[in-house]
Amino acid sequence: MPREIFQRFLIEKRLKLTKERIEVLNEVFSAHDHFGPEQLYLRLRNAGSKASRASVYRTLNLLVESGLVEKITRTDKGSVYEHTYGHTHHDHMVCSICNRIVEFYSEYLEQLQDEICKKHKFSGVSHSLEIKGYCETCRKQ
Amino acid sequence: MPREIFQRFLIEKRLKLTKERIEVLNEVFSAHDHFGPEQLYLRLRNAGSKASRASVYRTLNLLVESGLVEKITRTDKGSVYEHTYGHTHHDHMVCSICNRIVEFYSEYLEQLQDEICKKHKFSGVSHSLEIKGYCETCRKQ
DNA sequence: AGACTAGTTGATATTAAATCTCAATTTCAG
DNA sequence: CTGAAATTGAGATTTAATATCAACTAGTCT
Ligand SMILES: [Mn+2]
Ligand SMILES: [Mn+2]
Ligand SMILES: [Zn+2]
Ligand SMILES: [Zn+2]
Numbered sequence: 517m518p519r520e521i522f523q524r525f526l527i528e529k530r531l532k533l534t535k536e537r538i539e540v541l542n543e544v545f546s547a548h549d550h551f552g553p554e555q556l557y558l559r560l561r562n563a564g565s566k567a568s569r570a571s572v573y574r575t576l577n578l579l580v581e582s583g584l585v586e587k588i589t590r591t592d593k594g595s596v597y598e599h600t601y602g603h604t605h606h607d608h609m610v611c612s613i614c615n616r617i618v619e620f621y622s623e624y625l626e627q628l629q630d631e632i633c634k635k636h637k638f639s640g641v642s643h644s645l646e647i648k649g650y651c652e653t654c655r656k657q
Numbered sequence: 658m659p660r661e662i663f664q665r666f667l668i669e670k671r672l673k674l675t676k677e678r679i680e681v682l683n684e685v686f687s688a689h690d691h692f693g694p695e696q697l698y699l700r701l702r703n704a705g706s707k708a709s710r711a712s713v714y715r716t717l718n719l720l721v722e723s724g725l726v727e728k729i730t731r732t733d734k735g736s737v738y739e740h741t742y743g744h745t746h747h748d749h750m751v752c753s754i755c756n757r758i759v760e761f762y763s764e765y766l767e768q769l770q771d772e773i774c775k776k777h778k779f780s781g782v783s784h785s786l787e788i789k790g791y792c793e794t795c796r797k798q
Numbered sequence: 799a800g801a802c803t804a805g806t807t808g809a810t811a812t813t814a815a816a817t818c819t820c821a822a823t824t825t826c827a828g
Numbered sequence: 829c830t831g832a833a834a835t836t837g838a839g840a841t842t843t844a845a846t847a848t849c850a851a852c853t854a855g856t857c858t
Contacts, residue, residue: 530804530805531805531806532804532805532806532853532854532855533854533855534805534806534807534853534854535853536806536807536808537806552844553844553845554844566808567807567808568807568808568809569808569845570807570808570809570810570845570846570847571806571807571808573844573845573846574806574807574846590731590732590733591731592731592816593843593844594843594844594845595845609774609777609779609781611779612782618777618779620773620776620777622769622773624769625766625769625770625773628763628765628766628769629766629786629788632761632763632766632788633750633788633790635761636750636759636761637792637793638750638752638759638788638790638791638792638793639790639791639792639796640750640788640789640790641753641789641790641791642788642789642790643786643787643788643789644786644787645770645784645785645786646784646785647770647773647774647779647781647783647784648781648782648783648784649774649779649780649781649782649783650779650780650782651778651779651780652779655780671833671834672834672835673824673825673826673833673834673835674825674826675824675825675834675835675836676824677835677836677837678835693815694815694816695815707837708836708837709836709837709838710816710837711816711817711818711836711837711838711839712835712836712837714815714816714817715817715835715836733845734814734815735814735815735816736815736816
């Protein structure tokens, strides 16, 4: 299904569905996690793909543009992505010790943000909320 | 006042209060806005300071460590800072067209986040919420 | 199917934010 | 004042990400 959406997106933009793009797409959707470009590149290599780093970066940008993938955050060690197709919107808590990521969602929080936008006459399109702190297991140490 | 806090911080860490650090501190607190390292460097030059980029970067890190300044966000064109001493906590809306920044605060939003953390047994320390969209003036075009 | 054309690829170069190196200089405790 | 320890600036280095471009494909048209 992501494959069809991506294909439609590419046709729309008069771009081509290449072997490399398919491989990147498949790898991105082979697991639900949070990954960086280099990490993705190594996984692809491991899976037998010969796609280059350049193609991984280029395809990631296309996947973000198509709406199938989101760039979650930028750290000092590069960007973090996740595929969002097949998953409902959520935000993240990040443990400062073990880097574990806790996903959460609150309908109430979303509504509250809408209200705040209205109050400031701002037309909100997207948001990213990242809570930093300590996860349960790390706090017990 | 930020000066005294910074001084205490430096003594604590057995670091020295140099001309360059004072100049950076003063420039950072001379206006309340959101700035990048290069921007800050150019303002300093303009104000007659001879502090180098290296010192600007180094001092910014110290100011963040001391709690006087926060790194708000990282864009593809570098980090954005603001001084927080003398200002209450707030989050940001960013206009995708004119890059205007709208600051906002909601006690309710903060409480809600605390509750969500509790529900996920996460010990929240800090958070950053950035809402992207269109500001009032840009929407009218 | 074959051929044409516009888009893609990978190797490599380049860019740019941020950090590192280190000799010369400055701070500040004693 | 003095000296040890920290800091500075210039330039080198690191590294994520993008740009370049000749060789190569994908997909369309006949
Ligand atoms: Mn997620
Ligand atoms: Mn602000
Ligand atoms: Zn943890
Ligand atoms: Zn605007």
